[in-house]
Amino acid sequence: MKKISVIGAGTMGNGIAHCFAQKEFEVALVDLSIENLNNAKTTISKNLDRMIKKEIINLQQKELIISRISFQTELNDFVKNSDLIIEAVTESKNVKIQIFKELDHLCKPETILASNTSSISINDIAKATNRQNNVIGMHFMNPVPIMKLIEVIKTNQTSENTINKIMQLSTFLEKKPVLVNDFPGFVANRILLPMINEAIQTLEDQVSGVSEIDTVMMLGMSHPMGPLQLADFIGLDVCLSILEVLHDGLKHDKYKPNRLLIEMVEDGELGVKSKQGFYNYENGIKNKIVNKRFT
Ligand SMILES: NC(=O)c1ccc[n+]([C@@H]2O[C@H](COP(=O)([O-])OP(=O)(O)OC[C@H]3O[C@@H](n4cnc5c(N)ncnc54)[C@H](O)[C@@H]3O)[C@@H](O)[C@H]2O)c1
The missing domain is CATH 3.40.50.720 (NAD(P)-binding Rossmann-like Domain)
Structure with missing residues (x-):
């Protein structure tokens, strides 16, 4: 080739x-x-x-x-x-x-x-x-x-x-x-997206804040990046589309996209690519600060 x-x-x-x-x-x-x-x-x-x-x-x-x-x-x-x-x-x-x-x-x-x-x-x-x-x-x-x-x-x-x-x-x-x-979400996203969806639900339920949830998963589970920051990197619109495909294809409510995720996509808060997701990236990716709607 x-x-x-x-x-x-x-x-x-x-x-x-x-x-x-x-x-x-x-x-x-x-x-x-x-x-x-x-x-x-x-x-x-x-x-x-x-x-x-x-x-x-x-x-x-x-x-x-x-x-x-x-x-x-x-x-x-x-x-x-x-x-x-x-x-x-x-x-x-x-x-x-x-x-x-x-x-x-x-x-x-x-x-x-x-x-x-x-x-x-x-x-x-x-x-x-x-x-x-x-x-x-x-x-x-x-x-x-x-x-x-x-x-x-x-x-x-x-x-x-x-x-x-x-x-x-x-x-x-x-x-x-x-x-x-060839199954909906293949391997990677069938496992990853329910975790991201659950992290967003955890935030919506006010169990803890954005950086706290990410810290728990990074330091407690040795993930290199927290699930909310990862969602910002993937793009919240992409996360939503994948969850919709999983939900439609696998017919189980555990894949149903979270309401907060849908709202953020409707508001154009798509993560790194729109400079605003769970974090704000106006000052660059390294200087990320939590989106004001969660502080
Ligand atoms: N973002 C991720 O982390 C990630 C990871 C793995 C796979 N993917 C998959 O990769 C694909 C692209 O995702 P992305 O995050 O790069 O999306 P993106 O939104 O960053 O980019 C999509 C691009 O496609 C262009 N486009 C749309 N319709 C087109 C057309 N008809 N002809 C030519 N260009 C067109 C858009 O202008 C845009 O530049 C998706 O299928 C996504 O699910 C994304």
Whole structure:
């Protein structure tokens, strides 16, 4: 594989593009929004600066990595001729199905189409195409350049050849791929999201405050980050979408999204990306302070 396209240049898309470019793939990063493409370029540049500081790469390598990524709004010839396309757009089944239909129509038959969805059925997405054997889930973790896991999701139709290629490619990216079956939320989010939902319920019940709940889970359970801060990093809108998929798919009330989570998403408090979630990030991620609505 040489040419990789990433559709969606938000939190996840920019990190996925970064990882492939660092491993010398040619990458197209596609988004509808020029502003989001510009933000993605800035984020990749800042993340590479951090790697320079840690002496992992030098300035010349940084420039080479960025030069391998084309930032674009169109599904052009590069996308059509890509060996692999990873979709990382908004967590909406309809939006994803539309994109897979379009990609299936545009791309050469052997192109593998992967989705970075956190929870939506890969089978349902694959059914929108005429290449179900070449459709797979490639669930990267946030922040992509740092996190080692890729949950690889196969359906009954995914071919052994596609699975093998994606497992090998993930290892080549210096990630650890874990193969799982196609169930709502797969493994990672089926376990993680009920915990985040419960942390939000604990806050709503006034059992304790934002930083106290996070501290209990960090110091008491050795979690590197508390569940409320993690929700801010994932994006509260993304958390809500995943819980809705779990609730619809697994038909159990334990997955029902918490009222406070729904309210915060309605108020545009989406976490780090909107600078306000359980914490306020106006002064940067490191100087986080608790959102005023909880003090
Ligand atoms: N945020 C996380 O921690 C996380 C972790 C793992 C997986 N995911 C999954 O990754 C996917 C992307 O999540 P995100 O957090 O990066 O979202 P995001 O909201 O940060 O970015 C989504 C991007 O998709 C773009 N977009 C929407 N429709 C598009 C279209 N039709 N064509 C091209 N671009 C389009 C938007 O402009 C936006 O830039 C979701 O499926 C999410 O569930 C997210």
